[in-house]
Amino acid sequence: MILPLLQVLIFAALVTWFVRWRAAAKRRSQQTWDSLMSRLRVDWSARELSDNFLWKEGLNATPDDAWTRMEGPRGLWAIYQNAGVMMEMAGYAARNCPDVDLVLVATLRSDAMQIRLCVLMGLAQYGFTQASEGVRINAYRAADMYSSMAARMTQLLQENAAVVLPDFVAAM
Numbered sequence: 001m002i003l004p005l006l007q008v009l010i011f012a013a014l015v016t017w018f019v020r021w022r023a024a025a026k027r028r029s030q031q032t033w034d035s036l037m038s039r040l041r042v043d044w045s046a047r048e049l050s051d052n053f054l055w056k057e058g059l060n061a062t063p064d065d066a067w068t069r070m071e072g073p074r075g076l077w078a079i080y081q082n083a084g085v086m087m088e089m090a091g092y093a094a095r096n097c098p099d100v101d102l103v104l105v106a107t108l109r110s111d112a113m114q115i116r117l118c119v120l121m122g123l124a125q126y127g128f129t130q131a132s133e134g135v136r137i138n139a140y141r142a143a144d145m146y147s148s149m150a151a152r153m154t155q156l157l158q159e160n161a162a163v164v165l166p167d168f169v170a171a172m
Helices: 002-029 033-039 063-069 073-096 102-129 133-160 162-171
Strands: none
Touching (some): 002 073, 133 162
């Protein structure tokens, strides 16, 4: 008696997951560049961490200094959200630009996932130990990867969509 009920529940859960996945994929495919740009968090920027943010990889701050400049968990959360949006921007470029560098797009997607994982680890550590050395190191690593990803996104836009580059630079 329990086995058929369990099978029905598992099947229903799989169908629900598939329907939600399809709806999210459809929503992503119908996004416009402007809707993606509007989702970037402009209330925090990594410009304070690098002299040539968006044009050159690397940070000019120590982990302690970066933690202070990024305003702790607030900056980490902005990095997390913007990395997700830039991952969607890379997907948008792959769908809408026929001659886009697919290796660069794959690198951007990989960077975004690594950044998001690093931020989640840093926020979890922050929840347990506040601003310990490990939290600051994870925050620094996330900010450094974020800076590199933003520079790669700038490169992608320069090569494929130079008209939208000023909007991206202004939003970052």
